[in-house]
Amino acid sequence: MGKFGSKSIAYRPGRLFPFYPPYQSPAKYWKGPFRFFDLPPELRDQILRLILLEWDSAQKDTVHLFLTCRRIYEEAASVFYYEVLLDNMHLKGTADPFLTGPLTRVSPRQYVRNLVIRFSLKEQINLFGETYGTALQEMAEKGRLQDLRLEVGSLFPNPDFWGFEDELSAYESIRVTNKAGKESFILAPLFITKAPFQNFLKFLDESKIPKITLFVDAEDHETFWCLFHRPHPSGKRCEGEWKGNSKMLKVQHSNLVKCFKGARAEKPTWIKDCNYTPIAPILRNATGNEET
Ligand SMILES: [Zn+2]
Numbered sequence: 619m620g621k622f623g624s625k626s627i628a629y630r631p632g633r634l635f636p637f638y639p640p641y642q643s644p645a646k647y648w649k650g651p652f653r654f655f656d657l658p659p660e661l662r663d664q665i666l667r668l669i670l671l672e673w674d675s676a677q678k679d680t681v682h683l684f685l686t687c688r689r690i691y692e693e694a695a696s697v698f699y700y701e702v703l704l705d706n707m708h709l710k711g712t713a714d715p716f717l718t719g720p721l722t723r724v725s726p727r728q729y730v731r732n733l734v735i736r737f738s739l740k741e742q743i744n745l746f747g748e749t750y751g752t753a754l755q756e757m758a759e760k761g762r763l764q765d766l767r768l769e770v771g772s773l774f775p776n777p778d779f780w781g782f783e784d785e786l787s788a789y790e791s792i793r794v795t796n797k798a799g800k801e802s803f804i805l806a807p808l809f810i811t812k813a814p815f816q817n818f819l820k821f822l823d824e825s826k827i828p829k830i831t832l833f834v835d836a837e838d839h840e841t842f843w844c845l846f847h848r849p850h851p852s853g854k855r856c857e858g859e860w861k862g863n864s865k866m867l868k869v870q871h872s873n874l875v876k877c878f879k880g881a882r883a884e885k886p887t888w889i890k891d892c893n894y895t896p897i898a899p900i901l902r903n904a905t906g907n908e909e910t
């Protein structure tokens with residue numbers, strides 16, 4: 619007797635598969651109700667995916683599906699809201715309704731796994747210390763949120779970003795702590811020391827969301843983000859001219875938090891008049907290991 623597996627399956631004679639009877643429509647031998655929940659979860663998921671995401675289903679059919687029963691609602695919502703993009707750029711400082719209101723059993727947001735929020739730093743950053751912060755935290759703790767991608771859609775801190783001159787756009791000497799825990803001074807817009815930005819950093823720092831990524835517009839990032847965005851694939855240090863194709867640059871937000879959390883405006887005695895010095899070279903000294 620040959621050893622088991624000694625013959626390649628490709629050379630075995632005869633049929634590989636047992637005989638199947640000719641196909642019969644299930645209606646011919648099954649007269650009972652169709653029990654959707656007898657199907658394994660993976661098949662239910664595939665069916666819901668087809669109905670909700672891939673077929674051109676009529677809106678009323680989708681609504682009917684959601685209204686069938688609580689269990690179907692939960693499964694359908696987990697498929698339908700798996701990935702959500704909230705483009706808040708047009709909202710002018712108001713909160714997105716998707717992230718407001720009390721969290722109930724039928725709130726769609728608790729079913730979101732991957733969330734993208736594209737927002738304007740100036741008009742919406744305050745929300746992360748308020749409604750958004752609470753909602754996102756809840757979505758991670760009571761819901762399914764795993765992956766949050768934040769896209770700063772505005773050019774911070776350019777004149778375009780400010781729109782008009784106000785005290786927050788003024789560059790001030792700001793005391794910051796570098797990675798090594800050493801304090802130093804940089805010139806940065808006063809805005810970063812104020813509650814909205816500080817609360818945003820606090821949110822990034824303390825959030826329970828498993829994964830957060832922060833992106834900024836690549837086109838005009840050099841006045842602020844160069845020290846924090848990912849390095850160019852060539853390994854060359856970005857001097858403000860990003861040579862890549864990507865429209866958005868990924869910011870290492872843990873460094874942002876380390877550098878600016880608790881930053882406060884303060885005039886150091888050794889700085890005379892440098893209000894117009896660009897942020898980047900000075901920031902480099904502030905965050906580098908050696909201070910020049
Ligand atoms: Zn850069």
Ligand SMILES: [Zn+2]
Nearest residue numbers: 889891892893
């Ligand atoms: Zn100064």
